[in-house]
Amino acid sequence: QVQLVQSGSELKKPGASVKVSCKASGYTFTSYGMNWVRQAPGQGLEWMGWINTNTGNPTYAQGFTGRFVFSLDTSVSTAYLQISSLKAEDTAVYYCAREPKHFDYWGQGTLVTVSS
Amino acid sequence: QSALTQPPSASGSPGQSVTISCTGTSSDVGGYNYVSWYQQHPGKAPKLMIYEVSERPSGVPDRFSGSKSGNTASLTVSGLQAEDEADYYCSSYAGSNKGLFGTGTKVTVL
Numbered sequence: 001q002v003q004l005v006q007s008g009s010e011l012k013k014p015g016a017s018v019k020v021s022c023k024a025s026g027y028t029f030t031s032y033g034m035n036w037v038r039q040a041p042g043q044g045l046e047w048m049g050w051i052n053t054n055t056g057n058p059t060y061a062q063g064f065t066g067r068f069v070f071s072l073d074t075s076v077s078t079a080y081l082q083i084s085s086l087k088a089e090d091t092a093v094y095y096c097a098r099e100p101k102h103f104d105y106w107g108q109g110t111l112v113t114v115s116s
Numbered sequence: 117q118s119a120l121t122q123p124p125s126a127s128g129s130p131g132q133s134v135t136i137s138c139t140g141t142s143s144d145v146g147g148y149n150y151v152s153w154y155q156q157h158p159g160k161a162p163k164l165m166i167y168e169v170s171e172r173p174s175g176v177p178d179r180f181s182g183s184k185s186g187n188t189a190s191l192t193v194s195g196l197q198a199e200d201e202a203d204y205y206c207s208s209y210a211g212s213n214k215g216l217f218g219t220g221t222k223v224t225v226l
Contacts, residue, residue, distance in 0.1 A: 035215070037162075044119070044220040045154070045162065045205050050213070059213045095161060101209050102152035102167040109161055 022096030138206030
């Protein structure tokens with residue numbers, strides 16, 4: 001069965017970096033794109049962008065350029081989200097979700113807390 | 117790009133129906149038949165309930181249905197049950213390989 005398993009919660013100081021992983025299983029990793037979605041505490045879902053798992057080409061939504069980087073390691077069927085120069089407002093749950101036009105499978109979410 | 121507009125809340129008694137709207141523009145909801153709906157219970161990951169406007173994934177009850185007219189899509193939950201109480205989000209393809217979510221609607225079963 002299809003599964004997306006994300007790395008565990010992170011507590012980081014402002015200015016630090018964090019890398020969240022999303023390991024896929026149960027399907028051919030390069031057959032489906034991988035999206036990233038942010039949900040700040042008590043807030044709605046925000047589409048951050050997606051990465052083409054075939055070509056490695058990322059697409060970023062407005063507001064998620066510069067400090068946010070999507071990457072892949074296809075040898076282990078894993079997608080990554082790296083956030084640099086962390087700010088308090090980056091505190092959120094980050095989800096990976098399969099497919100570019102609708103999101104049929106989701107990871108369990110990774111809570112990133114940014115606090116001094 | 118701004119989020120798609122949904123009402124903040126909706127409610128109904130068990131057995132009744134509730135309809136949630138999702139308003140966008142001709143560049144997203146109105147321009148493509150790639151509207152999807154997600155159910156999210158507190159502390160859980162979202163779950164796909166409807167895709168491509170009105171298609172239901174396997175395992176989703178047929179009490180959930182979707183439609184679209186112009187720039188507005190709708191999700192209807194018929195025969196409301198206690199477990200339907202959750203947050204619901206719409207999403208649309210917005211061209212150039214980009215997506216967009218709605219503002220979210222909290223559904224309460226009275």
